[in-house]
Amino acid sequence: MAIEDVGLAPSTLVFVVLGLTLAAFVWGRFRYDLVALSALLGSVMLGLVPAEDAFLGFGHPAVITVAAVLVLSKGFERSGLVDIIADQILRVGERLILQLLALVGTVLVLSGIMNNVGALALLLPVAMRMAREHDTSPSLLLMPLAFGSLLGGLTTLIGTPPNIIISSYRGNVSEDTFSMFSFAPVGGVVALAGLAFIVLVGWRLTPKRSGQASPSDMFDTANYLVELKVNDESKAKGLTLQQLRDELEESIPVLAVVRDDNRQAGYSFHGMLQAGDILLLEAGPEELKLLEDKAGLSAVAELERDDEDGETTDLAEDEEPESHPSVDTEGLQLVEVVVRNDSMMINRSVRQLRLNHQFGLHLVAVARDGTRLKQRLRDIRFQTGDILLLQGEENEIAESLPALGCLPLANRDLNLGQPRKLLLSLAIFAAAIVAMLLDVLPAAVALSSAALVSLLIGVLPLREGYQAIDGPVIVLLGAMIPVGEALESSGGADLIAQALLQWGTDWPVVVTLVGLFILSMLLSNVINNAAAALLMAPIAVSLARGFEVSLDPFLMVVAVSASCAFLTPIGHQSNTLVLGPGGYRFGDYWKLGLPLSAVVLLVSIPMILWVWPLSA
Template sequence: MAIEGLSLAPSTLVFIVLGLTLAAFMWGRFRYDLVALAALLGSVMLGLVPADEAFLGYGHPAVITVAAVLVLSRGFERSGLVDIIANQVLKVGERLVLQLLALVGTVVVLSGVMNNVGALALLLPVAMRLAREHNTSPSLLLMPLAFGSLLGGLTTLIGTPPNIIISSYRSDVSDATFSMFSFTPVGIVVALTGLAFIVLVGWRLTPKRSGQASAADMFDTANYLVELKVHDESKAKGLTLQQLRDELDETIPVLAVVRDDNRQAGYAFHGMLQAGDILLLEAGPDELKLLEDKAGLSAVAEFESDDEEAESEAPPEDDSEHDAHPPVDTEGLQLVEVVVRSDSMMINRSVRQLRLNHQFGLHLVAVARDGTRLKQRLRDIRFQTGDVLLLQGEEGEIAESLAPLGCLPLASRDLNLGQPRKLLLSLLIFAAAIVAMLLDLLPAAVALSTAALVSLLIGVLPLREGYQAIDGPVIVLLGAMIPVGEALETSGGADLIAEALLYWGDDWPVVLTMTGLFILSMLLSNVVNNAAAALLMAPIAVSLANGFDVSLDPFLMVVAVSASCAFLTPIGHQSNTLVLGPGGYRFGDYWKLGLPLSIVVLVVSMPMILWVWPLSG
């Protein structure tokens, strides 16, 4: 029921809701799934969406298809596919152009048959190893790799959520869907052109961040925020900070000294260090080793920082563990550098809430984020997508802990995120689903859901990881925004926007209006999730096509391509966010390569769309 007392037209109310929603998306204070759910509930209260239809979006074929593709993608990750790819890609040699061709070309192919974020996740550790072995800055490889995953998603129905959404929307308005390879003629040409541009020209537009890798050392993507403790036997005990710097012959920035839970800024601390003091500083792996070897400092263990919260949540299982705080025993332990994935359980949670040491056998040594200085204690930091962490754990057991946490190893490709098995079987299951879709034996949602179910039943992917693979925030976003997008159409809002565009473009060729739609959709996808951009722009595209009395298909294809081309910002797509930390990029770095690549995509895709999908239908 609508809130009484409001006399505004439904279309006006829709514009208000969408305006507030887009503002909240761009603000970034609240996660996009919460914003989308608020938009849905607000639309229900305003009478724009019937209350009994509010949650029908979660049963929409597009939502089911996306969930199934995510499960199948995770199955590919565990099947051993990454090791086969890595072994081949790592043979390309030292030439940067060949490395880019192998990496970006591979991710383009993979992104066509699996979720593009999953494809990027497979190749990110491979790219880091290439950078380390050939002493190359990873910033030259990772942004092209992320953009390549977006380009590859254009090539098939399941490559990216906007394609699935557009196909489902076409069936709603014309009783016909786009098939698995309907997107391929345009997508392949755009992807190959984009690949050629990135490999031959575009990589020169990416920043080359300092700090090159060597084969012997882990790659130092950025300085970490580190906590080191002074012990009774530490050489640093009894020294001032200046004396410590003189002893090390290094200018290591100490941000603060914590003593008895009292924190004092490093520049203002002039006393002598005592046992129990904690130094908060910025350092990389090399500096960490120097501080441990020369000053006798050691990293603070989680159980020293999370006891207070752990005791308040539940009684300790072993009192002796909480009574004593021994230094970390490094014998048999391995350091690994990892990046937090977009689907990680760590996001928005602190190390105390996760209890990494107790539940996962991992010790957090350091954190780096976007090349910026973090001012919190390690125990207070809430992790974000793209954070680079330095973790310590038992050799041979780290990989088993990283998989459920949702982290990707960067410093070592010797770590597998799963047990390589049943590769051929998983590929056969996927191929059977594709055949069923091509022969119109089953709808895409049913065929892919069946393939995901069979993969779980035969053990290609454990059930627990199958549920973990489903990106909850994306599913919530899709299910919430589908009714809101429909409200834009049913309220007449989409028609109003189309009429305005038709009025201003009345004397223009249709192709110019399509170009304007392309640019508008592309810009929108850089500030909101690409699925949300497709959901909002699809009704406008259909209204424009009806207004010009031409075929719907070219207008829908314009939205499908443009909504997947979020090359200008790190927040427009999860692939961009995932490489932000490991590449050492800043927010303003993306448009330097992203803008010319967007222009290339626009110039190539428009004539291809009109050729494959003519206006006359």
């Protein structure tokens, strides 16, 4: 189908495609990479994008740079950097302001040298541990931490995808890209202003959830574990644990099997159950009845603390608990994780995922919106931000979590990943930065070379290197770059710019810059920030040319505003990741995000005009 067959102007068709694309982004029914790919293919079929150019976006320097940064960020995670940082941050003491200063200040720095989601992933477990050790509500720490990761990304070329996109776009229209630290004068001041606001004022605007979102409260296994005994008459006698699960048609996780006072973790027990065995497992009233009726297991005692005295209570109403020592949960290889918004688990159940067979993991409990779910585990369809309590062997957990798209929050007697070659990974990264600063190599080539060397010398295993590349983001960028170019080539960007120019003819140019900032910022709160930058960049260039001023201040406005997704939990992955652990609700974000956005606007516009004046 060609444009002439449709009978509409190319600019009109572009607006239709982009309107439908934005509506699909906001609706959220389909993942953003699928929406972006649909927009690209639709543009090709309508003749807006030449078929031979359809997939050139996947080889665009911005896409390659983002992929390289993701690999390097994963290398930092494995290098032991988080352990060094955690040791220092946890020494700041009990004062909340100092905790916020340490956490948010650190994530600001890290977000400038690595992917901001990766920086948040490093510090999220540290913040959770700090909240537990000092009896602080996680909600007071996690939202400021997420917003800090966005602010830190403003400071360098590689800190956030919008900066990479804007730099590449500048190269396309003026043959000169922004350098590694071109963003630092504006982004650094904005980040420091945001840090000061969050630490001194902003944290008071975050909701205090009274610790209910703390996994230590939601998943205190001593409050939920029960002991069930295998008797001579039990149907479970002579069955393996897997056969027992098949018999029950339920994925109730057996955490441990106790035989003759010797305990063996459930995931490593492959023998047949014998009379006298004690099964330690998580079960509610419905599951207990199922186990008693179908398997003939009898309750021994429930490991439930009675208020503050620490005593256990008897589950069986007519019999005393047998004199069997309570089973200790220590060493059962439990880990708490949060489901990322790009996880393969979303909208799928335990059975569909084959969590036990394929990944070697047992689901113990699920919490959502700060509350532990009470329904049967096999009936739960996972959602973004869910907190899961999983059990498995250390190696299986470490390998399976990235594949599943889960981020560990806190560990129980478990160390995920081994510190490896910290100095070497930092040296490789520094060499790439020097090559970029001296214009020896362009950013895409320098960072790709650094990623390749990291993989070749074993800083990061090849499999983890591929896992680190965020496929949905790469598809989003590769697909939307040609669509964004179609907005410019069709004349659509000029039409929008002309409308804004007519509106702003009676006002100073700075008023149009403010309007561009607000429009881009609002867009980034409902769609991916990279997509927002791709769509707003051609409009910014058209505006600058219409005013006959320098392109740089307009492009810088888009770069800053596209990364200011502070109003919703869906605008950026960092916001989504803290939704469950912090126990936040959708409407909580704007309470801190709106005044923080105002601070960023008031600081960034004067700084942009000072560092990047309007005069060409």
